[in-house]
Each structure stands twice: as structure tokens, then as C-alpha cells.
Amino acid sequence: MNTLNLGSDEMPEKKKKSNTRNLKIALGLAAVILVPTIGSTLAGSITVSNATIEFGQGFTSTVTCNGTDAISITPTSTLDTEGLFYLGPIEVSGILPACDSKIFTFKVLNASSTVQTISTTSGSETSCIVTFDKDSGTPGYSQSANCTISDGGADGFTVTPTADLLASAVYKITLESSSA
Numbered sequence: 001m002n003t004l005n006l007g008s009d010e011m012p013e014k015k016k017k018s019n020t021r022n023l024k025i026a027l028g029l030a031a032v033i034l035v036p037t038i039g040s041t042l043a044g045s046i047t048v049s050n051a052t053i054e055f056g057q058g059f060t061s062t063v064t065c066n067g068t069d070a071i072s073i074t075p076t077s078t079l080d081t082e083g084l085f086y087l088g089p090i091e092v093s094g095i096l097p098a099c100d101s102k103i104f105t106f107k108v109l110n111a112s113s114t115v116q117t118i119s120t121t122s123g124s125e126t127s128c129i130v131t132f133d134k135d136s137g138t139p140g141y142s143q144s145a146n147c148t149i150s151d152g153g154a155d156g157f158t159v160t161p162t163a164d165l166l167a168s169a170v171y172k173i174t175l176e177s178s179s180a
Helices: 019-042
Strands: 051-054 059-062 072-079 085-093 102-109 128-131 143-145 147-153 156-161 172-179
Touching: 072 172, 085 102, 128 147, 128 156, 143 147
Parallel strands: none
Antiparallel strands: 051 059, 072 085, 085 156, 102 128, 102 172, 128 143, 147 156
């Protein structure tokens, strides 16, 4: 029969450190380093006007046809017989010759950034599209959709919405340009 020896001078055998512990530490450090790096690599940033844009992987460059010069958009209002102000003609000026043959799209937004109806030409349209042509028979534009265009010149034109839109509903007018 074995007896329990509580006063033995023998030391219990120590366990060897496992190799998996070192592997776990190495993987933990790699995760701490790689997660922020991957997150910042996949994040995108957008800056418009002659700036570099990054979307996920790779780069592209956006360049405005007007360079560093601003295109001026001046909205006007009209007063009806009932004392209400409506959005009137929008004067567009300061367009450089480099914008020749570009397509301009106008949109009107309210205070909650909802796009408003600005044309009733073919239903309820929320944009006015103008192809700019500095040399056309009617300088300033060659064709338009959803709005009336007038007073064209080599550096601008006037856009008139065809829908009655209260001036109080106009918070912002956006202008997008694209190639034909």
C-alpha cells in the first residue's frame, strides 16, 4: 500500500511552456498592427476640384473644366399677384472655354436635402440638363432638357425652371458637370 508522503523532498516536475503560446502572442501582435492599417487602406476620401480621390483601392483624379475659377450661379425670384415668391431664372456665368461640350445638370434641394421638382416639361423632373457650347448658333448652349434656356453667351446662360417652386423651398442649387 502506498502511503501519502507529505514531507517529501522531491520537487514536482515543471511543465514545459508550449510553443502555441508564442504563436498566440505573435498572432495577437500582428492583428493589433494590421487591423488599423487595413482599415485606413480601405477607407475612401473625396476632395473635389483638382484633387486626388481615393476609393478603396487605387487612385483617380478629378479635374474641373473651369480650373480654379468658380462658376457663378445666381438665382432670382419672382413675385406673383398673391404675394408669394417663386424661384425665377438662374443666371450661370464665368464658364471658361475649356468647358465647351460639357453637360451641366442643375438640381434644387430644400433644407432637408430633398431634391425638388423644377420641371413639368415631361412629368415631374428633378433636374435641368444643359449641354454647354461656347460656339453654337445660340452661344452658351446647344441643347437643354427640362428647363428653358436663354441669354446664352460664350461664358454662360440663363436657366429657367418650368415648375412653380416656392423660393422658401430653395435651400441649395447644385451643379454637376460631365463629359458628353
